[in-house]
Amino acid sequence: MNAWEPIAVEEPVARMEAFEVRRAAPHGAAPSTPIVFASPHSGRLYPADMMAAAALDAQSIRRSEDAYVDDLIAAGPELGVSLIAARFARAYIDLNREAFELDPGMFADELPEFARARTARVAAGLGAIARVVSEGQEIYARKLTFAEASTRIEGAHRPYHAALARLIAEAHAAHGFAILIDWHSMPAAAARTGGRERPCDVVLGDRFGAACAGVLPTRVERELESMGYRVARNTPYAGGYTTEHYGRPARRVHALQIEINRALYLDEASLAPTVGFADLKLRLEALTRTLADADWSGLKPS
Template identity: 30%
Template structure:
């Protein structure tokens, strides 16, 4: 399978497009040791969000590494942040500008078009199908796009990133009531710093599927990995840190589902 999926019973779907670590052998043979490290993976999110099954949420998690194809980029590879540096649909380097491919093997547009039906479209077909199923059942649904990133990536932002970064495409991907219900919980605590529509406003999934008038309300959460794991290889999960942030994640995702029910 190209993803791990579990259908739930409440109006909440949590998407994890960057947790995948698999790279097909034919591509791995052309890649560098930096690619094999897979440092830009959204590590351990399925474990961090392990409470979702008991909550009754639907979950969709990628199998393929973002180095194969980025599920959170538009298929036509337009830049979601015009004027700012970002990695593309088929990345050619890491967040720290390390080449992913040996000389002469960088994917061109033709290669990107080859990979779309193989690795990109299956995830999005499942995402669309689950949203349609949930809409038929509930009328209103929340799509929560879950991400994490190293707290310091000079290529993309100065200094340390806030711990919790919410994106709603500047308010267009969800009703303000959903944003308020989720962010209110985040602002009520003092352990973690919070930003809304800052450096991260939501990627392709949030912007494309978030259609409030059609009943789908999308919100992205980009978390600093320092809140739950070691940010250097081998990128270990830190249960002592994770158990501090998990109750807040549970409160926020439950608030999102409760808002959809109302």
């Protein structure tokens, strides 16, 4: 199988690792930097229970992936940055949503009150279990059950966030603060929003300053612009559940979402990497090295 193809898997979900963790230091040792990378949307495993209910094939559903973002940031652990990346597809369970952010209309049985989400994301078909992929294509041929949703949440969402929280806690314990960077990619069309004459290359989302101290997006922006990239802040993406949930500057946990324009590295029609992939990966490695070596004294406890 080509390394870039989606993988439909028959193995029971309970026997599969829902994510991969690559620590910058051996387990139990203090991480050398306060930085943690996360890639919640780059998974490409499509479990059999999902595909049995789907109206689309795995290749079609792949349009919801942040394809290859985990590969773009793979150098992180070599540079002192711990990394967690999803293995299950975003459409199976979206790890950048609250666990029970569910659409009642997708389910055959009545959801518990706590799972009847009324968010804009659910209304758009993009809750914790997505209803649609790009261009509004319906993913499922039938309604799901709450038991199926619970299996995905307990088997993937909860353990992923438990592992991410541990990585952040380890960084915080070692350095007195932690920096989480949540990596994503955006459709080229989204990069043109906001009345821009030219599309942006990268969008930095800090929840309009609520998720991290200003020095973090400012430094990232400066480094990216020095590489020639056009950078925007918070429009059209200000940060999702991960940024909002973990970003607690008052507790010295700083979270920043980074969205990369797919036109830089991906053919969005075929979902194959373009010639720009290798160059972008090298530049993100350079960015990672700069952040790992940076003086973050302004974030340290006084």
